[in-house]
Amino acid sequence: MTEKLLLAGVIGDPIAHSRSPRLHGHWLWRYGIDGHYVPLHVTRERLHDTLRLLPDLGFKGVNVTIPHKETVLQIADSVTDRAALIGAANTLTYTANGKLQADNTDGVGFMENIRQYTPGWSASEGPALVLGAGGAARAVVSALLSDGCPHVFLVNRTRARAEALQDHFGAKVHVADWTRIPNVLDEVALLVNTTSLGMVGKQPLHIDLDRLNPATVVNDIVYTPLRTELLEEAAARGCHTVDGLGMLLHQAAPGFERWFGVKPEVDDDLRAVVLGE
Numbered sequence: 614m615t616e617k618l619l620l621a622g623v624i625g626d627p628i629a630h631s632r633s634p635r636l637h638g639h640w641l642w643r644y645g646i647d648g649h650y651v652p653l654h655v656t657r658e659r660l661h662d663t664l665r666l667l668p669d670l671g672f673k674g675v676n677v678t679i680p681h682k683e684t685v686l687q688i689a690d691s692v693t694d695r696a697a698l699i700g701a702a703n704t705l706t707y708t709a710n711g712k713l714q715a716d717n718t719d720g721v722g723f724m725e726n727i728r729q730y731t732p733g734w735s736a737s738e739g740p741a742l743v744l745g746a747g748g749a750a751r752a753v754v755s756a757l758l759s760d761g762c763p764h765v766f767l768v769n770r771t772r773a774r775a776e777a778l779q780d781h782f783g784a785k786v787h788v789a790d791w792t793r794i795p796n797v798l799d800e801v802a803l804l805v806n807t808t809s810l811g812m813v814g815k816q817p818l819h820i821d822l823d824r825l826n827p828a829t830v831v832n833d834i835v836y837t838p839l840r841t842e843l844l845e846e847a848a849a850r851g852c853h854t855v856d857g858l859g860m861l862l863h864q865a866a867p868g869f870e871r872w873f874g875v876k877p878e879v880d881d882d883l884r885a886v887v888l889g890e
Contacts, residue, residue, distance in 0.1 A: 622676070625677070643877075682701035686702055696717040699719070701748045721867060741762050744810075768794055796824075
């Protein structure tokens with residue numbers, strides 16, 4: 614413990630399941646940084662007071678997980694353009710005078726994950742099909758459109774939620790019914806599952822992939838299991854597949870750099886640590 618001890622953490626309710634402490638702890642150890650990254654169980658009722666107290670305790674910032682990602686936008690002193698566009702924040706940073714800035718790096722994490730495992734890939738290569746209309750879908754759609762994706766087909770079991778995202782992002786988002794997924798599969802360059810379907814403990818993801826183009830890149834943001842049925846079936850059809858763990862790892866990097874002053878590397882050693890291998 615020294616005067617230069619740096620503190621950061623992750624807040625949520627619940628929080629015990631979070632892998633972020635293991636992730637950031639590995640980086641702190643790797644770069645020899647005198648600091649700590651701690652999980653903080655914070656309820657909705659205590660969120661505002663906790664966020665205002667943390668800089669006095671020495672915190673440089675925190676990550677935010679369920680259910681606080683949207684609420685923190687109302688508490689922050691400033692909000693980045695991408696967090697405002699997505700409508701949620703996952704990375705909070707305290708300025709030198711204790712002001713709170715809210716940002717969203719989920720889209721960055723998604724894009725960097727795809728690029729790391731698909732060299733030369735660009736969203737401008739063709740349309741994308743995104744399954745889901747929650748917070749993760751918002752980040753993914755925003756990132757794809759910003760990177761030049763010509764248009765995004767958005768499919769959700771509750772069509773009204775997908776239409777709300779269409780209203781939010783504009784004419785480049787095309788809503789399709791869940792039953793119509795096979796009709797657009799052969800024209801998309803990227804397929805992304807942002808739902809919890811296929812995750813351990815959740816319902817399976819049932820979609821007909823018969824018309825899936827082998828040239829399509831397929832990504833599932835689920836990482837428990839690491840190889841979902843969607844990825845296995847897509848790979849069997851000749852598609853290049855990308856698992857969801859990298860999104861978690863890459864979204865963490867901008868916050869770590871801001872709080873601890875080092876740009877961290879996302880590599881196989883980090884993946885092994887987070888997976889508990």
